[in-house]
Amino acid sequence: MLNDVHGIIVGGTQNFVGDECVHDYNGNLIQLLEKPTIVRELYVGMIRTHGAHKIASFLRQHGADVEVVDYAFSWELEELKDLWKSRYHSKTLFLCISSIFRQSSIYLWQFVDWVRQNYPHIHIIGGTQSIDKILPYNLDWYVYGYGEYGMLELIKCLKDDTPSKIKHYKVGKRKIINCQKHYPAFPKRELSISYQDRDFIKSWETLPMELSRGCIFECAFCSYPILGVRDDHSRDENDLYKEMLENYERWGTEHYLLSDETVNDYHEKLVRFASVIKKLPFQPKLGGYARGDLIAGRKKSWDTYIEMGFMNQFYGIESLHHPAAKAIGKGMEVGKLKDGLLEFKEYAYKNNDFFAGYISLIAGLPNETTETLDEGKKWIKENWQDNYCAIGVLNLNMPVYQGKYRYIADELANLSLIEVDPAKYGYKVMNEMDKKGLWQTDDIQEAYYNAALHYNTPEGKTDETPKRVPMSWVNNMGMSTQEAANWIKNNGAVLAKGTIPTWAISEFMHDPDIEWEDMMLKSSKQDSFKAALISIHGMDELEVNIQRAGQDQLASSELAFRYVDDVLPQYEKLFGVSFPEVNGIQYTSASREISQRPAKLKIKVIKKYRRDKINA
Ligand code: B12
Ligand code: SF4
Numbered sequence: 001m002l003n004d005v006h007g008i009i010v011g012g013t014q015n016f017v018g019d020e021c022v023h024d025y026n027g028n029l030i031q032l033l034e035k036p037t038i039v040r041e042l043y044v045g046m047i048r049t050h051g052a053h054k055i056a057s058f059l060r061q062h063g064a065d066v067e068v069v070d071y072a073f074s075w076e077l078e079e080l081k082d083l084w085k086s087r088y089h090s091k092t093l094f095l096c097i098s099s100i101f102r103q104s105s106i107y108l109w110q111f112v113d114w115v116r117q118n119y120p121h122i123h124i125i126g127g128t129q130s131i132d133k134i135l136p137y138n139l140d141w142y143v144y145g146y147g148e149y150g151m152l153e154l155i156k157c158l159k160d161d162t163p164s165k166i167k168h169y170k171v172g173k174r175k176i177i178n179c180q181k182h183y184p185a186f187p188k189r190e191l192s193i194s195y196q197d198r199d200f201i202k203s204w205e206t207l208p209m210e211l212s213r214g215c216i217f218e219c220a221f222c223s224y225p226i227l228g229v230r231d232d233h234s235r236d237e238n239d240l241y242k243e244m245l246e247n248y249e250r251w252g253t254e255h256y257l258l259s260d261e262t263v264n265d266y267h268e269k270l271v272r273f274a275s276v277i278k279k280l281p282f283q284p285k286l287g288g289y290a291r292g293d294l295i296a297g298r299k300k301s302w303d304t305y306i307e308m309g310f311m312n313q314f315y316g317i318e319s320l321h322h323p324a325a326k327a328i329g330k331g332m333e334v335g336k337l338k339d340g341l342l343e344f345k346e347y348a349y350k351n352n353d354f355f356a357g358y359i360s361l362i363a364g365l366p367n368e369t370t371e372t373l374d375e376g377k378k379w380i381k382e383n384w385q386d387n388y389c390a391i392g393v394l395n396l397n398m399p400v401y402q403g404k405y406r407y408i409a410d411e412l413a414n415l416s417l418i419e420v421d422p423a424k425y426g427y428k429v430m431n432e433m434d435k436k437g438l439w440q441t442d443d444i445q446e447a448y449y450n451a452a453l454h455y456n457t458p459e460g461k462t463d464e465t466p467k468r469v470p471m472s473w474v475n476n477m478g479m480s481t482q483e484a485a486n487w488i489k490n491n492g493a494v495l496a497k498g499t500i501p502t503w504a505i506s507e508f509m510h511d512p513d514i515e516w517e518d519m520m521l522k523s524s525k526q527d528s529f530k531a532a533l534i535s536i537h538g539m540d541e542l543e544v545n546i547q548r549a550g551q552d553q554l555a556s557s558e559l560a561f562r563y564v565d566d567v568l569p570q571y572e573k574l575f576g577v578s579f580p581e582v583n584g585i586q587y588t589s590a591s592r593e594i595s596q597r598p599a600k601l602k603i604k605v606i607k608k609y610r611r612d613k614i615n616a
Helices: 050-061 077-087 106-118 148-159 237-251 267-277 292-297 299-308 322-327 334-351 370-383 403-412 451-456 481-491 502-507 516-520 526-536 539-547 555-561 564-575 589-615
Strands: 006-010 021-023 029-031 065-069 092-099 123-128 141-144 169-171 174-178 206-209 255-258 285-290 310-318 356-363 388-393 397-399 468-470 494-497
Touching: 006 050, 006 077, 021 106, 021 451, 029 106, 050 065, 050 092, 050 123, 050 148, 077 106, 077 589, 092 106, 092 148, 106 123, 123 148, 141 148, 169 403, 174 403, 237 267, 255 502, 267 299, 285 292, 285 502, 292 310, 292 334, 299 310, 299 334, 310 322, 310 334, 310 502, 322 334, 334 356, 334 370, 356 370, 356 481, 356 502, 370 481, 370 494, 388 481
Parallel strands: 006 065, 006 092, 092 123, 123 141, 141 174, 206 255, 255 285, 285 310, 310 356, 356 388
Antiparallel strands: 021 029, 169 174, 388 494, 397 468
């Protein structure tokens, strides 16, 4: 048991911003932006740190006292220090930084350096599925992959002062634990999070949740590391029931975002979960990824989705051109797929009071041309305007690591099948290879520059920083990255915006006037939603995202980006002297309040969280 261990995990997602800072190779913190971002609350994702809470709950089951600090990007340095001083005691053993995508707040890393200086015996650990995101920071341990068992072992070893016992790689000065390989936490039957009073969970929140880890498919472009899973890999249904009941009873929680790669992979699993969900004293509302072909092809699950409350669905359709979809492993005949999706949509409208379907497409798959993209767009325009659809350019991130650590980098890289062998899928990568058979970095730099890696990788140390960088390509039909990007520039990245997209819903639920059902944008509230989107995100960020349109996949910046065509004409009015006008509605002075309301509320909610936390 770890009864004599106390630790803190800081985490959260960042919307919009690039890296504010990075450590150089010698551990000096380099500020990359001229000034730290202001009104930091607006750049934080309104979602709890899934991985951090999962690790904390797991360690608590083993007796440790572990606290999670959410919304990392919003915290100022002095606040973090105050928090630490109020928590630190003789049993405090570790400080962790959890990162899903990136975690680059200058105040956070100044705080980490401050802890290192003033509490040199504290172990500083980073945990992530994206090792490249935390390598540019100065940590004692880098934990990669689903980390429950790896972290448990690490804590035991640190407590007993036997760190060499933990399986790890030594890459230069860095110690990396590869949990995916050495301490796998998948499949895992118990996946619940148990929040604490000091998490200050509110009833309106959309909490993250998992039903399983791993995916039964293996699509060619997918870089998720646990694919082609054959056995039942889903969680125990009573574990699910307990988590949802506890959250409902303690915090009033009804909404969840599922992080599963494919929620609807097989029917029996859905039936098991639906049967326990039916026993709950409330009807949960769930969002997450679903395979569109399984929606279309497996009607017997339709009622089960409704029973589960899983009606906020994100479909990775990727292409509406059959030869393209087939080439990457999504083989259902496209006519059947389209008909099935439309039929399900009608069924959903008829039998449930909520449905939101997000079709996600990729420009540049094998066999795709600008003409086939046009055809896909036409279908979306004619059939999917009441829902959501966005398209991004295919990203091929090729490895540029080399030297003596290459085998380690290979294990941590998560390459998709296309990235492993682009030629097999008809791609010509336009960058040069060097003599060692790796992609040459100097050729890439023009198109791609990562300040974090630049500062962190001095001459002669390139071996120690496994890098994957986006490449330009030409597909088997002659379509290039640039052409795919241009198609998106000309046609828009958002092809339908009739609902709020799956992952963005959590950004609105803190407004007491807004309910889950409003995300269908059918109510009279839709105009204030648009005004809200404009005011939540500053214009600078929008401009940055316009420039990047088509270059990047949209990430959470799509939240603002998708209304860019509404926003731009309003710019002067919104940020100048006039009041906002959205879709022809001119707001009066009273409506300034409406447009700014969600942003103000978000700032208030997150500030209050920090205040409550420090005082807890
Ligand atoms: C849901 C999801 C999203 C949602 C997020 C919604 C939300 N608000 O939560 C949305 C759709 C917005 C999204 C967007 C993107 N995503 Co995404 N997403 C996921 C997904 C499917 C689930 C994340 C999750 O909750 N997992 C479950 C939790 C329990 O796992 P976890 O957070 O990773 O935590 C575990 C470990 O990381 C580790 N860990 C975490 N913290 C700590 C702390 C300590 C101390 C320790 C020891 C361990 C540890 O242990 C945890 C428990 O096992 C993952 C894939 C996956 N299944 O993980 C991809 C994934 C994270 N996304 C990925 C990508 C690429 C993106 C995008 C860049 C896609 C794009 N091109 O637009 C954007 C980036 C957004 C941004 N803001 O920058 C990649 C990241 C890969 C990489 N190398 O960077 C992943 C891994 C999928 C993949 N392999 O391709 N994503
Ligand atoms: S794209 Fe989705 S369905 Fe395909 S392998 Fe990846 S996670 Fe599975």
